[in-house]
Amino acid sequence: MEPYLKHDSVAALMDRSNVDTDQIIPKQFLKKVERSGFGIHLFHDWRFNDDGTDNAEFELNKPAFKGAKILVAGDNFGCGSSREHAPWAIADYGFNTIISTSYADIFYNNCFKNGILAIRVSQEQLDKVMAEISANEGVRFTVDLENQQVITPAGNGFSFEIDPFRKGNLLSGLDDIGLTLKHVDKISAYEVQHKQTFPWLWA
Amino acid sequence: MQALEYAMKKTMYEKIWDSHLVVDEAGQAPLLYVDRHLMHEVTSPQAFEGLKISGRKVRNPHSILATMDHCVPTKNRNLPIADPIAKKQIETMADNCRENGLNLYDMQNPNNGVIHVVVPEHGFVHPGMVVVCGDSHTATHGAFGALAFGIGTSEVEHVMATQTLPQKKSKTMQVVVNGSLSKYASAKDIALAITGKIGTAGGTGYVIEYTGSAIRELSMEGRMTLCNMAIEAGARAGLVAPDEKTYEYLKGREFAPAGDYWDQAVAYWKSLTSDEGAEFDTTIVLEGADIAPQVSWGTSPEQVVGVDGVVPSPESFADEGKRKACEGALAYMGLTANTKITDIPVDLVFIGSCTNGRIEDFRIAAEVAKGTKVAPGVTALAVPGSYHVKQQAEDEGLDKIFIEAGWEWRDPGCSMCLAMNGDELTKGQRSASTSNRNFEGRQGKGGRTHLVSPAMAAAAAAAGHFVDIRTL
Numbered sequence: 001m002e003p004y005l006k007h008d009s010v011a012a013l014m015d016r017s018n019v020d021t022d023q024i025i026p027k028q029f030l031k032k033v034e035r036s037g038f039g040i041h042l043f044h045d046w047r048f049n050d051d052g053t054d055n056a057e058f059e060l061n062k063p064a065f066k067g068a069k070i071l072v073a074g075d076n077f078g079c080g081s082s083r084e085h086a087p088w089a090i091a092d093y094g095f096n097t098i099i100s101t102s103y104a105d106i107f108y109n110n111c112f113k114n115g116i117l118a119i120r121v122s123q124e125q126l127d128k129v130m131a132e133i134s135a136n137e138g139v140r141f142t143v144d145l146e147n148q149q150v151i152t153p154a155g156n157g158f159s160f161e162i163d164p165f166r167k168g169n170l171l172s173g174l175d176d177i178g179l180t181l182k183h184v185d186k187i188s189a190y191e192v193q194h195k196q197t198f199p200w201l202w203a
Numbered sequence: 204m205q206a207l208e209y210a211m212k213k214t215m216y217e218k219i220w221d222s223h224l225v226v227d228e229a230g231q232a233p234l235l236y237v238d239r240h241l242m243h244e245v246t247s248p249q250a251f252e253g254l255k256i257s258g259r260k261v262r263n264p265h266s267i268l269a270t271m272d273h274c275v276p277t278k279n280r281n282l283p284i285a286d287p288i289a290k291k292q293i294e295t296m297a298d299n300c301r302e303n304g305l306n307l308y309d310m311q312n313p314n315n316g317v318i319h320v321v322v323p324e325h326g327f328v329h330p331g332m333v334v335v336c337g338d339s340h341t342a343t344h345g346a347f348g349a350l351a352f353g354i355g356t357s358e359v360e361h362v363m364a365t366q367t368l369p370q371k372k373s374k375t376m377q378v379v380v381n382g383s384l385s386k387y388a389s390a391k392d393i394a395l396a397i398t399g400k401i402g403t404a405g406g407t408g409y410v411i412e413y414t415g416s417a418i419r420e421l422s423m424e425g426r427m428t429l430c431n432m433a434i435e436a437g438a439r440a441g442l443v444a445p446d447e448k449t450y451e452y453l454k455g456r457e458f459a460p461a462g463d464y465w466d467q468a469v470a471y472w473k474s475l476t477s478d479e480g481a482e483f484d485t486t487i488v489l490e491g492a493d494i495a496p497q498v499s500w501g502t503s504p505e506q507v508v509g510v511d512g513v514v515p516s517p518e519s520f521a522d523e524g525k526r527k528a529c530e531g532a533l534a535y536m537g538l539t540a541n542t543k544i545t546d547i548p549v550d551l552v553f554i555g556s557c558t559n560g561r562i563e564d565f566r567i568a569a570e571v572a573k574g575t576k577v578a579p580g581v582t583a584l585a586v587p588g589s590y591h592v593k594q595q596a597e598d599e600g601l602d603k604i605f606i607e608a609g610w611e612w613r614d615p616g617c618s619m620c621l622a623m624n625g626d627e628l629t630k631g632q633r634s635a636s637t638s639n640r641n642f643e644g645r646q647g648k649g650g651r652t653h654l655v656s657p658a659m660a661a662a663a664a665a666a667g668h669f670v671d672i673r674t675l
Contacts, residue, residue, distance in 0.1 A: 017524045018403060018503055022642040027623045031274060031288040033248035033295045035356075045644045075524065076404040079437065080642060081621075082339040083246065084355035105407055105439050106339060106353050113357035163371070165232050176357070177259070180234060180365045183226045187262075187367055190225045190236055200460035200468060201238065201329075202265075 001115045003173035004096065008142045009069035011099075011152075013133040014059055017074035021107060024078065024086040038085055039092030064138035070097045072129055077118075078107025087114045097143050099150070101126050112166045113176065117145060119160045128156040145171060212478040214375050215442055216410045219350040219475065223333045225367050232369035237362050238332040239349075242269035242305070243318050244296040245623070246337030250360035251299040259364045261303045266366065268327050269300050269307040272317045273623050277586050277613035280310060286625070316589020316615040319343040319557035323427065324591050326456025330445040330472040335362055340557045340639065341440075342433040346426035347453070348445035348475055350410070353434065376409040376438065377483040380417035382491040387672045389567070390425035391559060391637065391656035393417070393489070394432035395497035399507040401487060406438030409485065412477060413443050417491030423452040424563040431558045432639055435504040444476040498544050498669055499641045499654040501532030506641075508544060510659065510671045516540030535643055536651050537631065545669050547653070551634045552583040552664040553646075554657050555613075556620035559637035560588025562595050564657040569601040571661035571672065577609035578667030584626065585610050586618040610664070622646045635663040 029041040046058050054061045060068075071090070077100040078086060087110045090098070098111065099119045111118040121129075132154045133139055142151040145167060151157040169176065195202045213221070226234040247269075254261070261267070274289040276282075284290040293310065300307035308314040308321060315321070319340055328334050330348035335341060337359045344351035354368065362368055380393055398405075411433050413426075421429065426443045433441030450469055453459045460468040495509030506529070508515065517529040517540070533540065538547070554560075554568050565585065577583045585605045587593035593615060596602055602612045618626045620638035628634055628650025637660050638645075641652040655663070662670040 017528060020503075020640075020642045022621075022640070022645050026644055026648075027621050030245050030623065031286070031292045033252070033292055035249045035252070045648055076407070076437070079403050080339070080640060082337055082341075082353035082355055084249075084337075084357060087355075102404060102407060104404070104437065106355060110355035110357065113355060163232070164230065165369070175257075176369065177257070177361050177364050179231070180361065180367060180369065183234060183367075184365075186226050187234075187236075187365060191366070194236070198468075198471075200464040203464075 001173040001175065004115060004117060004145050004170040006142070006144045006146065007069060008140050010065060010067055010138060011070040011072055011129070011133055011141045012060055012065035012068035013130055013137075014071060014073040015130060018076045018079055019073055020080035021078060021083050021086040022080055025083065025089040030083060030085055035088055036092065038089035039094070042089040042093040062137060067094065069095055070099065070141055070143065071095045072099045072126070072133060075101045077103050079104040082106045084110045084113070087111045087116055091116055099126070099129065112170065115170065115173070117143065117170060119150065121158060121160060125158050132156050212481040214477040214481045214483060215348060215412055215444055215475055216350065216373070216375050219331055219333065220372060222331070232371060234367045235333060235370045236367055237335055238266065239328055239334040240267045240362050241318050241322055241334065241336035241338070241341065242267060242359070243273055243338060244271050244292050245273045246356050247299065247359055248292065248295045249356045250337070250363060251303070253360045254363055261305070261363045262366045264304045267305045268322060268325070269296065269305055270315060270318045270321050271296055271310050272615075273617045273621065275310050275616040276624055277616045277618045277626060280614050289624070313590050316587070316592065317557045317560055317617055319427070319431065320560050320588030320592060323347070323423070324456070324589060326453050326459035329453065329459070329468065330449060331475045335368065339434045340431050342438070343427050343431040343557055345430035345433065345441040346423060346443050347449055348442060348472065350440055350442070352439040373410040373439065374408050374484040376406060376411045377486040378411050378413050379415040379486065379488045380413065380491050381415050381488065382417055383420060384417055384491045384494060385673065387658050388494050388496055389656045389658065390421050390428040392494050392497045394429050394435065395499065395504065395507045395654060396489060396494045397487070398432065398436045398504045399497070400489070401436055402505045403435060403503055404437045406433065406436040409438045411436070411438045411441045412483070413441060418443060419446065422563055423448055424561040427561065428558055432504070435639055445472045496656060496659050496672055498659065499652070500536065500538060500544070501529065502535055502641055502643050503528065503532070504639070504641060504654060506532055507654070510544050510669060512544055514538050514540055514542045514544065545671060548633065548668045549581060549635045549653070549663050550632045551628060552581060552660050553586065553619040553634055553636040553638065554584070554660050555586030555588060555618055556638040557588065557617070558620070558639045559657050560586065560592065560615070562592050564637065565592065565596045565601050566599070568657040568661040569604040571658050571675070572608045572610065572665065573604050575608050575665035577664050581664055581667055583610040583664040584613060584619060586613045587615045589615045608665070619646050628652075635660045635669065
């Protein structure tokens with residue numbers, strides 16, 4: 001995983017609530033056995049017309065939002081299935097930051113495993129940054145994870161909360177499994193006791 | 204002393220959590236031990252790839268049970284899979300399981316079926332376990348009093364390598380359903396009514412425990428349906444305390460404790476129930492008798508109404524977000540506000556999925572379908588959740604009832620629940636479906652899904668529109 005660095009990027013606006021993982025990456029693209037290459041299918045059913053051309057009505061197709069790394073979206077983003085293909089598609093498309101009032105639990109976890117910073121803000125804060133983007137499409141925000149700050153040109157910046165463990169992993173780009181395996185002796189000790197207590201599970 | 208006793212009162216979730224903590228140190232997420240790991244072909248290949256690249260091995264192969272369900276055809280199983288990408292995914296699953304010595308019920312195996320239907324059939328999940336799967340409907344197994352939740356593919360890899368997961372402790376929500384359900388109201392209707400009440404984000408951050416007499420009266424199949432849809436209300440897991448029904452269901456199954464271990468296991472399971480007076484962070488109460496058969500009218504499982512109701516108008520929502528969502532949903536669904544639910548026609552009916560693909564679901568649907576004919580222009584699919592469900596239904600003669608009524612009787616798989624295997628709606632087609640999600644395009648691009656119970660689906664197939672089955 002790439003370490004998450006302070007950056008200054010276009011913020012794209014998706015003013016919709018309950019964006020579900022079936023929309024983020026529709027099921028017809030879940031058959032691949034690789035992790036890469038999902039970005040071209042991100043939001044496929046919204047993003048493309050039936051003939052495969054870009055749907056001009058779809059917000060992320062606006063020229064002003066091209067190259068955006070920050071996605072600002074409505075409440076309960078990423079609800080529905082557990083498919084990690086959703087954050088793979090989001091990351092592969094180029095986003096590394098999402099700003100919303102809330103996320104579905106599984107999706108939220110999946111983001112951090114893939115170098116995506118999912119920021120939670122209050123409704124009031126979200127309304128402000130959404131208004132700023134609406135008024136000035138193509139506006140660039142600065143995201144500083146180290147100091148837990150988002151800075152915007154119109155002064156709608158804010159600081160955000162994040163679990164220190166998740167923050168550390170994003171900043172260092174560290175592998176979760178490697179961290180857990182530092183505790184392998186404790187896992188083994190737990191299993192010894194588990195076998196004694198629940199022998200039928202090990203028969 | 205009294206204060207100490209009070210402090211020690213725990214919910215079932217807290218008991219399972221505490222007994223599975225491997226590491227709980229400041230500065231890092233607690234590590235939770237995983238007893239059972241379920242797998243299917245869609246969310247596992249990248250995890251095996253990651254394991255291979257890093258030179259790691261599956262720590263406990265015996266903790267894993269795998270099946271193929273999402274991409275498998277539900278007819279002409281003897282022919283090669285036409286879609287080359289699906290074929291590769293199926294083959295990759297077989298290779299991965301063989302290389303790692305995992306128990307796989309592949310497409311030809313008589314135990315094959317939808318993972319969350321197959322696993323209980325073999326008694327693989329017991330009360331008090333921590334169970335994971337790269338699938339949000341893992342919540343199903345909470346019906347046994349197991350903490351069961353969906354995970355992403357990176358976490359699948361993590362569990363394979365370490366048998367643990369870093370987890371954040373959830374809040375607890377108690378959903379009480381008092382009294383008894385009315386005739387023809389089912390576990391599915393409870394699940395939809397709860398989602399309608401609290402919304403698809405209402406359970407976010409929570410584990411739900413379902414309690415109350417209407418829950419105790421549910422069969423194990425009904426409890427599975429209910430817990431299955433905990434995720435539709437945003438909760439990663441749902442729980443029902445184990446009782447005699449649970450033990451009766453498990454006894455004698457392949458992976459259930461046997462011999463002297465049985466009594467030992469039951470004694471442990473009995474200790475798991477939430478302590479009298481244990482506190483939940485939130486409690487929601489419903490009256491069983493008030494729950495009408497539910498029909499979803501929109502593109503989110505929270506957009507539901509009783510079958511005797513009407514499609515709501517955007518103006519009926521005070522919240523601006525909900526009003527906008529209603530407008531969008533009505534446009535996508537091709538519905539007009541204030542239309543009576545029973546006036547909505549259907550083109551296709553689907554009974555099946557990890558929500559409603561069990562024997563009890565086909566029994567009640569057959570009861571309604573018996574002696575009827577599928578309405579002109581309607582296609583009706585009965586897709587058992589597993590080969591065992593299929594066999595059981597055939598032993599009871601249910602297949603004949605469906606076939607005589609004009610239904611297609613298929614082989615098991617996820618099928619039209621998420622339409623990955625070629626069974627799907629075409630643009631503008633409308634379904635009555637016993638599955639769990641009515642998101643845009645879920646059953647095919649432009650397809651319009653109405654979520655209902657099996658009895659409601661069977662009645663809609665015969666009438667060609669929704670029917671209040673309480674009046675049949």
